[in-house]
Amino acid sequence: MTPKDLQTTHLPRVEKEMINFLTGVTTDERLLASMLYSIRAGGKRIRPQLLLAVVSGFDKPVETGVYQTAAALEMIHTYSLIHDDLPAMDDDPLRRGMPTNHIEYGEATAILAGDGLLTEAFHLLSSAVLPAEEKLLLIQLLAKRAGSGGMVAGQAADIQGENQRLSLAELQNIHQRKTGDLLSYALVAGGILAQQPVEVLAQLEQLAAHVGLAFQIRDDLLDVTATTAELGKAAHKDAAAGKNTYPELLGLDKAKEALSDELAAAEKLINELTATLPFSGELLQELLLKFRL
Amino acid sequence: MTPKDLQTTHLPRVEKEMINFLTGVTTDERLLASMLYSIRAGGKRIRPQLLLAVVSGFDKPVETGVYQTAAALEMIHTYSLIHDDLPAMDDDPLRRGMPTNHIEYGEATAILAGDGLLTEAFHLLSSAVLPAEEKLLLIQLLAKRAGSGGMVAGQAADIQGENQRLSLAELQNIHQRKTGDLLSYALVAGGILAQQPVEVLAQLEQLAAHVGLAFQIRDDLLDVTATTAELGKAAHKDAAAGKNTYPELLGLDKAKEALSDELAAAEKLINELTATLPFSGELLQELLLKFRL
Numbered sequence: 370m371t372p373k374d375l376q377t378t379h380l381p382r383v384e385k386e387m388i389n390f391l392t393g394v395t396t397d398e399r400l401l402a403s404m405l406y407s408i409r410a411g412g413k414r415i416r417p418q419l420l421l422a423v424v425s426g427f428d429k430p431v432e433t434g435v436y437q438t439a440a441a442l443e444m445i446h447t448y449s450l451i452h453d454d455l456p457a458m459d460d461d462p463l464r465r466g467m468p469t470n471h472i473e474y475g476e477a478t479a480i481l482a483g484d485g486l487l488t489e490a491f492h493l494l495s496s497a498v499l500p501a502e503e504k505l506l507l508i509q510l511l512a513k514r515a516g517s518g519g520m521v522a523g524q525a526a527d528i529q530g531e532n533q534r535l536s537l538a539e540l541q542n543i544h545q546r547k548t549g550d551l552l553s554y555a556l557v558a559g560g561i562l563a564q565q566p567v568e569v570l571a572q573l574e575q576l577a578a579h580v581g582l583a584f585q586i587r588d589d590l591l592d593v594t595a596t597t598a599e600l601g602k603a604a605h606k607d608a609a610a611g612k613n614t615y616p617e618l619l620g621l622d623k624a625k626e627a628l629s630d631e632l633a634a635a636e637k638l639i640n641e642l643t644a645t646l647p648f649s650g651e652l653l654q655e656l657l658l659k660f661r662l
Numbered sequence: 663m664t665p666k667d668l669q670t671t672h673l674p675r676v677e678k679e680m681i682n683f684l685t686g687v688t689t690d691e692r693l694l695a696s697m698l699y700s701i702r703a704g705g706k707r708i709r710p711q712l713l714l715a716v717v718s719g720f721d722k723p724v725e726t727g728v729y730q731t732a733a734a735l736e737m738i739h740t741y742s743l744i745h746d747d748l749p750a751m752d753d754d755p756l757r758r759g760m761p762t763n764h765i766e767y768g769e770a771t772a773i774l775a776g777d778g779l780l781t782e783a784f785h786l787l788s789s790a791v792l793p794a795e796e797k798l799l800l801i802q803l804l805a806k807r808a809g810s811g812g813m814v815a816g817q818a819a820d821i822q823g824e825n826q827r828l829s830l831a832e833l834q835n836i837h838q839r840k841t842g843d844l845l846s847y848a849l850v851a852g853g854i855l856a857q858q859p860v861e862v863l864a865q866l867e868q869l870a871a872h873v874g875l876a877f878q879i880r881d882d883l884l885d886v887t888a889t890t891a892e893l894g895k896a897a898h899k900d901a902a903a904g905k906n907t908y909p910e911l912l913g914l915d916k917a918k919e920a921l922s923d924e925l926a927a928a929e930k931l932i933n934e935l936t937a938t939l940p941f942s943g944e945l946l947q948e949l950l951l952k953f954r955l
Contacts, residue, residue: 391810394806394809394810394811395810395811395815396810396811396815396839397810397815397818397819397822399818399822400810400814400815400818401810404810448777452773452774452777455773457768457769457770457773458770458773475750476750477750477751477821478818478821480745480748480750480751480773481745481814481817481818481821483777484741484745484776484777484780484814485809485810485814485815486810487777487780487781488780488805488808488809488810488814489805489809489810491784491801491805492802492805492806492809495798495801495802495805496802501794501795501798502794504798505788505794505797505798508784508788508801509785509788509789512781512782512784512785512788513687513785515781516687516778516781516782516785517684517687517688517689517690517693517694517697517778517779517781517782518687518688518689521693521774521777521778521781522688522689522690522693522778524774525690525692525693525771525774526690528770528771528774529690529692546689
């Protein structure tokens with residue numbers, strides 16, 4: 370799989386899985402419109418890209434079940450954005466340059482669209498064209514990473530940490546839950562779909578920890594250095610909201626250094642995988658280039 | 663299983679499964695407190711009761727996997743109540759005589775507690791002590807009944823229908839989704855856990871349609887006839903919110919008649935099951951007595 374294949378052939382298939390599945394199961398028109406609005410708002414599809422890069426790195430066929438797993442993951446990610454943007458949460462009017470879901474459809478529908486996407490992710494995964502044991506493993510891991518010991522816990526801790534000064538360790542822990550856990554699922558699910566043994570899944574998980582931190586530090590840095598037009602969402606919101614961020618805690622230079630360190634550690638782990646396994650890490654390395662500032 | 667066993671032995675086991683599982687997986691203290699607050703607020707546990715009554719009606723052993731399935735179902739029901747009570751939805755300050763989750767923990771935590779319970783229901787079900795194929799079937803059906811073609815769709819239609827006059831057919835359709843689908847899951851999941859063939863699952867689903875309607879008509883009637891103290895939540899809210907209800911659409915007498923009709927239809931179907939299968943319907947009949955006014 371080349372980076373171009375990924376963009377022009379494989380991501381559109383993931384997109385299609387999401388849209389077709391939601392359209393097929395949803396019985397309320399306005400609810401469907403609201404869910405598809407946020408799905409179509411797109412974004413970079415980082416998580417599906419990472420998942421596909423791992424599966425193809427192991428030279429496994431990328432078939433329907435793989436697209437469905439990637440689609441379920443992106444549906445979970447999309448629900449989390451809709452709920453995070455709500456007035457009671459981050460109160461964001463703008464996402465990817467477009468009005469957020471609750472601005473466009475109202476708060477009640479946005480809450481339900483999030484609930485719907487979250488539930489349908491498990492519906493899609495349980496219906497995927499994959500062996501039963503593999504599906505159960507994927508469902509269990511997704512629920513664990515997305516749930517109250519994972520992403521939801523990170524979001525809760527993030528909100529509680531507002532307007533309090535956190536230590537670097539506390540901040541890292543929040544980000545590991547809030548964004549790292551779902552990125553971790555992307556890589557490990559790729560390994561599960563490629564039928565890798567637990568030791569390899571553990572290596573992928575280790576890699577994911579660095580990828581997750583790099584992702585978050587970059588996000589924090591962009592909030593400080595970029596404009597609203599560049600981001601497609603309101604810039605400089607973190608400081609205004611009293612959020613703990615890496616630039617805030619470490620200063621701009623040290624934060625940039627931390628980003629480089631995490632990316633270097635990730636690169637090293639990918640090289641170890643390619644050295645010890647029949648694994649090609651080129652596409653993964655290519656994706657990590659986008660994590661640079 | 664006698665009605666007394668159900669109350670004193672089996673429901674406490676379901677309760678324990680919910681509390682132990684959530685306590686085991688949740689890493690954020692405030693989030694856990696908020697989830698357990700709504701779980702412990704209790705209620706009648708109608709759905710677990712129906713599920714247990716079906717399993718034991720088929721004279722199947724009620725083991726850990728059955729309690730876990732009932733616990734996952736009640737977690738989904740509890741999440742739906744938390745989200746339904748939110749200011750942007752039904753805006754209810756009181757539930758079962760206690761402040762609602764967002765009144766007690768704030769809106770952000772209440773949204774996340776709902777998201778957590780919803781996700782952990784699938785985590786628990788995927789980890790249950792049951793055969794793989796049975797778990798997948800239960801997960802798939804639960805997601806279908808709870809998702810954007812089921813409960814979430816019903817909630818969306820209910821909100822859109824406020825302050826509009828609906829036909830009886832439209833109202834029934836909303837209720838079938840909003841409350842009927844999860845009650846239906848309770849009965850059909852009981853049949854799946856008792857390893858029943860699809861024809862029997864279809865009969866249970868038919869039964870569930872009447873049980874679901876009876877439940878909703880009774881709920882609508884109580885909103886009109888009972889006091890806030892009796893309900894443990896605000897009475898006379900439906901009319902104030904411009905909700906479509908059975909008494910509103912049919913008048914009080916006809917609504918009471920419709921309740922009797924649905925219960926009679928349910929009773930007839932239970933009798934058919936006991937006449938044609940090795941199934942004892944006593945406990946189910948006993949539970950339906952509580953659906954009378």
